[in-house]
Amino acid sequence: SQQGEEDPQALSIQEGENATMNCSYKTSINNLQWYRQNSGRGLVHLILIRSNEREKHSGRLRVTLDTSKKSSSLLITASRAADTASYFCATGYLQGAQKLVFGQGTRLTINP
Amino acid sequence: SQTIHQWPATLVQPVGSPLSLECTVEGTSNPNLYWYRQAAGRGLQLLFYSVGIGQISSEVPQNLSASRPQDRQFILSSKKLLLSDSGFYLCAWEGVSRSPLHFGNGTRLTVT
Numbered sequence: 394s395q396q397g398e399e400d401p402q403a404l405s406i407q408e409g410e411n412a413t414m415n416c417s418y419k420t421s422i423n424n425l426q427w428y429r430q431n432s433g434r435g436l437v438h439l440i441l442i443r444s445n446e447r448e449k450h451s452g453r454l455r456v457t458l459d460t461s462k463k464s465s466s467l468l469i470t471a472s473r474a475a476d477t478a479s480y481f482c483a484t485g486y487l488q489g490a491q492k493l494v495f496g497q498g499t500r501l502t503i504n505p
Numbered sequence: 506s507q508t509i510h511q512w513p514a515t516l517v518q519p520v521g522s523p524l525s526l527e528c529t530v531e532g533t534s535n536p537n538l539y540w541y542r543q544a545a546g547r548g549l550q551l552l553f554y555s556v557g558i559g560q561i562s563s564e565v566p567q568n569l570s571a572s573r574p575q576d577r578q579f580i581l582s583s584k585k586l587l588l589s590d591s592g593f594y595l596c597a598w599e600g601v602s603r604s605p606l607h608f609g610n611g612t613r614l615t616v617t
Contacts (some may be wrong), residue, residue, distance in 0.1 A: 423578075426605060426606075432592075433611070433613070434610055434611065435511075435597075435608030435609050435610045435611050436595070436597075436606070436608045437589070437608070438605035438606065438607070439582055441605055473544075481548060481549070487529075491537065491599055492551060492554060493551070493606060494551070494563075495541075495548040495549040495550075496548050497547055497548040497603075498547075500546075500550055
């Protein structure tokens, strides 16, 4: 299975601190994506990093990709209560449609 | 702008009853369409994807089927629901291959 695995499964930090979530996967990928899901809602795309990229930034988000270790990390800096959500990594390989394979997610709680 | 509609938002159905969940996309043409299922507190499992009208690929053998009667319409069906069909069903579309997925708000199905 190419399924990504996020670590930790749950993370609770104080507002203003940085949050780091990790993702590991098993096979070669075309890209790796991070999504966010508020409770009971659909997923929202955060950032996509391609297999030939090592780091990408978007606002307070920083994603790294290490293809030699088959791992990625998502860093959220200066966390806010509104960042409370579940975060998923998804690995993409192509066979017709994209067929993203999602991990189990990290439940992030930001305490005010 | 593109939008995705998924309905109903919640559904309670008895075991053995039929199911029809509908997803429509507006503002784009020839999208790739996806059905995912999410068990409580878990990641997403890809059920079906479609790259065009009448073209359906099934990822896991199960009690469900999908159809795409129109370019921007994707339907998830079952003739007889099982208890194990309970879950959160998410529809998503992709405009260009290997681009981020855009998710609907999901349907929470409870089979009783």
